[in-house]
Amino acid sequence: MDYIEKRQLILKGKISKVILTLAGPIMANNLIQTLYNLADTYWVSRLGSTEVAAITLIWPVIFLMMALGIGVSIASISLISQYIGSNNMEDAKKVAGQVISFSFIFSSVLGLIGALSAHYIVKAMGGEGILLEKSVTFLRIIFFGMPTLFIFFAFNSIKQGQGDTLTPMKYSAFSALLNIILDPIFIFTLNLGIGGAALATVLSRGIFSLYAVYRLFSVKNGIRLKKDDLYLNKSVLTKLIKIGFPASIGQSTAAFGFIILNAFIIGFGEATMAAFGIGNRIVSLILMPAMGIGSSISTIVGQNLGADNVKRAKEAVKTSAILSTIILAIGGVIVFILSETIIGFFAKNDPIVFNQATYYLKLVIFTMPLMGFFQIFMGTFQGSGHTIMAMILTGGRLWCLRIPLIVLFKNFTDLGSKSVWFAMILSNALICLVGYGLYKSGKWERKVIKKTNIDNE
Structure with a gap:
């Protein structure tokens, strides 16, 4: 597919086909x-x-x-x-x-x-x-x-x-x-x-x-x-x-x-650190489709905003959210069922790491769609050129939410090492609410280019 055909597909083709065509590679x-x-x-x-x-x-x-x-x-x-x-x-x-x-x-x-x-x-x-x-x-x-x-x-x-x-x-x-x-x-x-x-x-x-x-x-x-x-x-x-x-x-x-997050996690012991590493590797594999969709949406949003078609850009975001949720839900169910078998490949000989990693994986599976929404919001704000919004999401999730929550749970609850897992889930949920609020504000709908030549902008 040459450049002109690809542009026509992005601007006028079926949205789900556009997303999957760009996200697949x-x-x-x-x-x-x-x-x-x-x-x-x-x-x-x-x-x-x-x-x-x-x-x-x-x-x-x-x-x-x-x-x-x-x-x-x-x-x-x-x-x-x-x-x-x-x-x-x-x-x-x-x-x-x-x-x-x-x-x-x-x-x-x-x-x-x-x-x-x-x-x-x-x-x-x-x-x-x-x-x-x-x-x-x-x-x-x-x-x-x-x-x-x-x-x-x-x-x-x-x-x-x-x-x-x-x-x-x-x-x-x-x-x-x-x-x-x-x-x-x-x-x-x-x-x-x-x-x-x-x-x-x-x-x-x-x-x-x-x-x-x-x-x-x-x-x-x-x-x-x-x-x-x-x-x-x-x-x-x-x-x-x-x-x-x-x-x-x-x-x-x-x-x-x-x-910094790793420094806090290691404070709960090497077993928790190992469980975190194992769980994250598995989660990253499940998240690959959502990350691909999030990256593809930046191009789709950008080109449609450039063509002054905000309605289609919004449709692309909505369709991306639906596709991401379906894919992550299916992947999540499979991994939940096979979680003990999967973790066993990595921590078969260490029961403490096995139990912590299994608990973490089963817990985080329920919030996988939220991580998909996070990727889509990131792609939307980056494609529209409103990178301050993306910066708020990336920096805010860790510095304003996850790390403070770990400190809070560690010092004021009896959760112990589970503080890490609950802090991750809650931070993902809260940052998605922030992302949704930024999305609904409509500020991302304003393109960052002008009709004049770039040298005169």
């Missing part, structure tokens, strides 16, 4: 990344427990850096989709060129600073001895390769803004496959150890990032860049940063919030 991409992470962990685990601990220790730092890059990508989806919806390809091209240039410059500076500071960062997180050495080796290489990650984010956002979620999925699949091939070669054959794992990640991602950029200059339909589009444009960059900054802040505070 995103779901597949999420699954690919999950399998890739498992494969990566498997090869590193062959080196020893210290190497696994090193990657676990520094992952929050990497996630935090990723969060900083996601903001501009979210802004570009909003702007590109709205410009395409309004049939303004010229300004969509300008945004695409700027997001590539900004992502490269920003990630290069961030990566260099991070690489030079890697030793101090890991030490501040408590890394010592061999763990410190291994963590710094891995983190430094990832920092130097940061541009490859940010450029890939930029490419994905440019394609998604046009309604093309299939191409990024293909590139991600090939990149993940190459990484799986390179891991054992670099780690064992070339004897590079944990540094080989990081190098394999950067190289496999870098090859396809370069190819992705090349395709943006050679594609025959949709956004096709020229060299002039890469020159920094103050007015376009200002708009990108204005919309992207709240998204970056929201993602970053959420990333940092999870670090």
